Amino acid sequence: xxASASWRGKRFAVLGLARSGLASARALLSAGxxxxxxxxxxxxxxxxxxxRSAAGTLTLADPVEADLTGFSGVVVxxxxxxxxxxxxxxxxxxxxxxxxxxxxxxxxxGELPPHKVVGxxxxxxxxxxxxxxxxxxxxAGIPARLGGNIGLPILGQEPLPxxxxxxxxxxxxQIDLTLSLDCDVAVLLNITPDHLDRYDGFDGYAxxxxxxxxxxxxxxxxxxxxxxxxxxxxxxxxxxxxxAEDLTKxxxxxxxxxxxxxxxxxxxxxxxxxAAIAACEALGVSQEAIEAGLHSFPGLPHRMERxxxxxxxxxxxxxxxxxxxxxxxxxxxxxxxxxILGGLAKTDNLDACRPGFGHVVRAYTIGDATERFAQLLAGxxxxxxxxxxxxxxxxxxxxxxxxxxxLLSPACASFDQFTDFEDxxxxxxxxxxxxx
Numbered sequence: 001x002x003a004s005a006s007w008r009g010k011r012f013a014v015l016g017l018a019r020s021g022l023a024s025a026r027a028l029l030s031a032g033x034x035x036x037x038x039x040x041x042x043x044x045x046x047x048x049x050x051x052r053s054a055a056g057t058l059t060l061a062d063p064v065e066a067d068l069t070g071f072s073g074v075v076v077x078x079x080x081x082x083x084x085x086x087x088x089x090x091x092x093x094x095x096x097x098x099x100x101x102x103x104x105x106x107x108x109x110g111e112l113p114p115h116k117v118v119g120x121x122x123x124x125x126x127x128x129x130x131x132x133x134x135x136x137x138x139x140a141g142i143p144a145r146l147g148g149n150i151g152l153p154i155l156g157q158e159p160l161p162x163x164x165x166x167x168x169x170x171x172x173x174q175i176d177l178t179l180s181l182d183c184d185v186a187v188l189l190n191i192t193p194d195h196l197d198r199y200d201g202f203d204g205y206a207x208x209x210x211x212x213x214x215x216x217x218x219x220x221x222x223x224x225x226x227x228x229x230x231x232x233x234x235x236x237x238x239x240x241x242x243x244a245e246d247l248t249k250x251x252x253x254x255x256x257x258x259x260x261x262x263x264x265x266x267x268x269x270x271x272x273x274x275a276a277i278a279a280c281e282a283l284g285v286s287q288e289a290i291e292a293g294l295h296s297f298p299g300l301p302h303r304m305e306r307x308x309x310x311x312x313x314x315x316x317x318x319x320x321x322x323x324x325x326x327x328x329x330x331x332x333x334x335x336x337x338x339x340i341l342g343g344l345a346k347t348d349n350l351d352a353c354r355p356g357f358g359h360v361v362r363a364y365t366i367g368d369a370t371e372r373f374a375q376l377l378a379g380x381x382x383x384x385x386x387x388x389x390x391x392x393x394x395x396x397x398x399x400x401x402x403x404x405x406x407l408l409s410p411a412c413a414s415f416d417q418f419t420d421f422e423d424x425x426x427x428x429x430x431x432x433x434x435x436x
């Protein structure tokens with residue numbers, strides 16, 4: 001567990017006791033803090049208990065109804081919509097900073113063995129890039145921890161020895177709740193419209209990403225993809241702030257030989273790889289270790305994951321593609337595609353996917369967007385309205401020929417029919433496994 005002695009005797013509130021909230025509460029209690037914790041779910045509150053050796057005190061109460069005067073922080077989970085949840089105004093009125101588990105980690109850094117931190121953000125590709133950087137570090141023999149928006153909560157993990165590297169995937173929500181994380185290496189991959197229900201328009205969303213670099217000290221590496229105008233603007237901000245020497249720009253469309261990187265196919269993964277290479281170079285990793293890591297990287301579940309090959313047909317699970325922009329690269333990574341898409345749509349169009357339409361043999365629409373997407377794609381290629389994922393897998397398998405690919409890349413959120421994108425991907429795997 002990662003904790004800070006500076007929390008001893010101080011008062012904190014923790015709202016939301018899922019993964020990061022639970023780790024935050026336990027870390028604070030272990031350090032001797034006075035914690036007021038709450039979760040909306042009765043069963044979660046009923047099963048939460050501090051470690052018996054914890055030096056702090058726990059009160060189960062809703063921070064929205066408590067007096068937060070004098071509190072050192074109100075820790076909220078990234079899933080709490082702070083733009084409309086009453087806890088934001090409550091904390092502001094009490095003068096208590098609204099923070100997340102990443103800010104607690106930032107506060108604890110001074111008590112950890114000497115280390116470095118890499119923070120990766122972006123609308124698309126950040127999970128792959130984060131996991132790739134972590135993998136390359138492990139190949140190089142450098143102690144590393146994976147955390148943030150991927151893997152285990154960082155506070156719940158054991159501190160690294162001297163010379164270690166914490167590799168953190170950071171969503172905009174997590175950056176919003178972080179005040180002092182000074183990344184030794186900060187990476188921005190791209191910015192496209194997403195999560196706009198949590199921000200005052202697209203500019204507000206982009207400003208959240210920019211804060212990752214505003215928190216950095218001069219001399220720390222800033223790696224920014226410049227394939228979109230919002231990211232280009234942030235790169236210019238970094239350069240104009242007197243940090244031009246810190247800046248590495250990743251340009252789109254660079255030709256790379258990806259033939260030796262089995263899990264990193266497609267133009268989007270070329271950009272992810274370039275960002276990971278730049279980050280690892282900034283950390284002093286050798287070129288030999290970087291190349292070995294790129295070659296041996298296994299990829300991520302639900303992100304262009306090769307599930308099976310049946311009768312010469314490749315089945316690919318890209319369930320993590322929850323918007324058109326993140327689905328587009330998969331359409332360009334394979335030749336003849338039977339495309340399964342649909343769910344809870346985030347946009348009214350599929351324009352971001354259009355460059356890959358020439359690779360699509362047939363489409364199969366599912367979920368809430370079944371009819372809408374079928375209408376959008378009419379005239380582009382044949383479309384079947386299947387409704388359910390299981391029906392779409394059967395229909396696609398029946399139509400696909402040897403050498404073709406059945407691709408689940410939904411371009412939608414999953415919550416209309418599934419618990420999350422992982423559940424959707426698991427059900428795709430199961431449906432493929434059930435084929436006769």
